Amino acid sequence: MNSAPSIPEEIIKLFDKSSIALSLASAGSDKPLIAANKKFCELTGYDIEEIVGKNCRFLQGNYDNTDAKKNIHQFLNGNAGLSIRQPLINVKADGTPFINLLYMSRLCDGIGNTQFILASQFDISNTHTENLNHYGVVLGNTLKKITPLAHQAGIILEGSITALANSTAMIAQAKLTLAELQSANHIF
Ligand SMILES: Cc1cc2nc3c(=O)[nH]c(=O)nc-3n(C[C@H](O)[C@H](O)[C@H](O)COP(=O)(O)O)c2cc1C
Incomplete structure (x- = not known):
């Protein structure tokens, strides 16, 4: 019986040094x-001890994100390409909502079975186009180092x-x- 591969220590070290939010889940x-x-903990406001072992959906609070979750399900089920970039409403530990641009890709073993999911999170509601473009470059370089x-x-x-063709429009939509x-719920 083949045992599942484990994540190399070097990848965890790379996570620790990274300037962008990174996370990894078991498949x-x-x-x-x-x-x-x-950076993930800084972005979300949660301590690492509070989140390890949990599915990341806790970040959605009471927001239903129906369409976004459909796309995520398709990706996780292997029916939507090799990676996904999906904006969805998330809530920080202090209750502040933000629009999280979630990137995910799969880490597979030698026979093509998904073992882990790699993700990166970026707050597109509180940023500028240049920051989002810079984030895209850093994420691309990070993936190149992880490979x-x-x-x-x-x-x-x-x-x-790949570069977002419509980063300005995406930020405007997030805002x-x-x-x-805010106007519908008067919650923040
Ligand atoms: C590694 C990884 C990181 C994720 N990060 C987030 C995140 O930051 N915010 C979020 O709302 N969902 C995130 N998700 C997606 C949710 O965990 C979940 O897959 C999504 O809500 C759809 O599944 P559900 O309908 O069972 O909740 C992440 C998933 C994975 C595997």
Whole structure:
């Protein structure tokens, strides 16, 4: 019986040094988080001890994100390409809502079975186009660094990141979504 590959220590070290939010979940059962870096904790306001072992849906609070979740399900079920970039409404630990641009790609073993899901989170509701474009470049470089580290452990990182053609429009839409939530709910 083949045992599942484990995540190389070098990838966790890379997480710790990264300037962008990164997280990793096991592909099994309910996809619990097995790692998240300092930037993820800064972005969400949660301590690492509070989140390891949990599915990341806790970040959605009471927002239903129906369409976004449909896309995520399709990706996680292997029916929507090698990676996904999906905006969805999230809530920080202090209750502040934000629009999280979630990136995900799969880490597979040598026979193509998904073992882990790699994710990165970015707050597009409180940013400018240049910041989002810069984030895209850093994420692309991060994926390039993870690929050979994973390979040494027999793990294939699927997917890559391409420049967002409409980053300005995406940020404008995120701000609009938050403003609509604010006027509809008077919650923040
Ligand atoms: C590694 C990883 C990171 C994720 N990060 C987030 C996140 O930051 N915010 C979020 O709302 N959902 C995130 N998700 C998605 C949710 O965990 C979940 O897959 C999504 O809500 C759809 O599933 P559900 O309908 O069972 O909740 C992440 C998933 C994975 C596997």
